[in-house]
Amino acid sequence: MRIFPILAAIALAALLYMAILERPTLLALFGVGTEETAQTDTEEPVVAPTVAEKRVKVVVERLNAQNIDSAVVLRGQTAAARQVDVRAQTSAIVISEPLRKGAQIETGQIMCRLDEGTRRADLDQARAQLAEAQSRVPESEARVQEAKARLEEAQINQNASSRLNEGGFASTTRLASSDAAAATAQAGVSSAQSGLSAAQSGIEAAQAAVAGAQTELDRLVIKAPFNGMLESDTAELGSLLQPGALCGTIIQLDPIKLVGFVPETQVNLVEVGAMAGARLAAGGGEVRGKVTFISRSADPQTRTFLTEIEVPNPALKIRDGQTAEILIASQGANAHLVPQSALTLNDEGTLGMRLVDDNNIVDFREVQIIRDTTKGIWVTGLPAQANVIVVGQEYVVEGVEVVPTFREVTQ
Template identity: 75%
Template sequence: MRIFPIIAAAAMAFLMYMVIIERQALLEFFGVDPALAAQPEEEILAEQAPLAGAAPQLVKVVVARSEAQAIDSAVVLRGETAAARQVDVRAETSAVVVSEPLRKGAQIDAGQVMCRLDEGTRQAALRQAQAQLTEAQSRVPEAQARVEQAKAQLEEAKINQNASSRLNADGFASTTRLAGADAAVATAEAAVSSAKSGLNAAQSGIEAAEAAVASAEAELERLVIKAPFSGLLESDTAELGSLLQPGALCATVIQLDPMKLVGFVPETEVNRVEVGARAGARLAAGGDRVTGKVTFLSRSADPQTRTFRVEIDVPNTDLAIRDGQTAEILIAAAGSDAHLLPQSALTLNDEGTLGVRTIDEANIVQFVPVRLMRDTPDGSWVSGLPATADVIVVGQEYVIEGVEVAPTYREVTQ
């Protein structure tokens, strides 16, 4: 005999009894008003109809009334430090190094000897050039005397020619004598021209000898390689006994005071930067802060990044700043009005535009695009809002533009 079907049948019979016979007691047991249950469905819907037209409950938000403030604006860049000057000092002649090397990191002064090369026969070449100069200079007085002598002979020949011409006109001298006087004048003129050529040659010899002396002296000067400016050695100087050819490296010198900060300004911000503007930077290594002035702003954009190079000089007397350090650069620009809002108040609309949600006099939500100017520990400075704005700081993500809200005001932290 099956017991479970019998139990199920008994339970169903009991349930039908309660629903039909004991319906009022069952409704009271479940807390339902028997009078309401007895009403027809049409009457219940009629009673509930007025409730359907009731106003929906408004979303509650927290609103901060913000006042615009004038702040110093700044152009923020990412850059690096760079030595004010760096040069590879190289040899201009071929010779063997005869000086002891200076080690990298050493402080050197402008004009200090870094590499000294062997003279070889260059000193003898200089003396030879000087001797040739002396010899050329001694020829000049002799050439000048010849010119004077030739001029005197020419003057005498002209006097004789004049006398012969007059005597021939009066019939006291023959034509042959006159022709001889003319020939003497021509010979004297040729002698003067030859003497002047000799003088010019002597003077040219002097100039050639002087050039040879200057060349020999310059060759001797090239044997002493000096620092072009004060700075630090970035590499050892050439080793003693090494052979330097023209163009061979003696040493690399860098100047770190003043230090240069190099950054690249986007084309949207370049008009806010001016040469001479105050600037500051925070170095990535150690967080040291430095200040200086803008000394250069490129007029030509980089073809790849469409940015403009900017350079800032900062003092570095203790040489604490190194070449190539990463720096966060801030360049002072014209001030503007901005609002200091909590960073959490910023949001995006459906198009991805950064902004905040505000309410108007009727508590209707509006979306206002803003421009982020600066982040601080107290909040974010933004522009684009009116002088006074009621900004939703809590609940802005749960409402959309055009809906009415129930605001609760609080003061914004300034």
């Protein structure tokens, strides 16, 4: 049996016991505890930080309000004032040469002419039927007059027979015969008037047939509804057009529209009739016009409002669909130019800025953004002179006292 490993294990266990459970005694044995106690006695007590040292330090800029032109800036595009697809209303073969796209079109100019076929003959037939119907009216009127004369004669005979019968000079048979003759005459008048009504109805039917045939004939000539420019070739010679088939597309570029979408935060700044300008992309130059329309219903996806501006375009240099940067004038406003990073939200989620008053107490003010620039953003809702916290605003809340450091700013 080996004794040395057992003795080594006992010694190691005793050393660990002294190092862990009897550590103070061991330190005192070597004099370490006495030195630490002495050092502890000589150290000064830790002093708690004062209230002033607990205040947060922030960076503040003193900003003054300025009167600016609160113009609304939009990104939009140009759009034709009117665009229409001119289509056929009847079925026929095109017999006119096509007009090529890009051509100028005047109001009433023929764009497509279609083959008449038998439509001219149908119109002549309808006119002949109208003339025949009209010729029947005088005959029907004469029959009515003749029937009325017979009725009048029968009524006279009836009256005479009735008086003679009352005096005993005429028989009852004669009186009945007179009554029958009067009734027959009355029926003749009704029949004649019915014939006259039928003749007049025949005239109206014939007139409707003439109008229908004339309209069908007029549909063979497709004309431009307004001045403009052809955006596509008209129908080719010899092609068959069915009802609804495209003859050609016309767009009107003078005047032209600028179309943009105003955010709901700025829609109240835009009014119909306000002056507006735009810078067109790709060297299109600058143009001016007036606001003609502001939508009352917001787009459900973007929550923006459609706005249209009418711009003169006599030379047709502005094309449909060009990108434009639009500037709409509105009434001036007192605003502050502040760093965008100074914006923050309060506990209710309201957008605003944190200020410092004369007593270095933090205050929160709600703001409205007027315009975004490269130097900062213009906002309203602040006092005329505002001490805005630009660094550290996220670490303080309304009502606490801070240590402000003012930074010079140039507006």
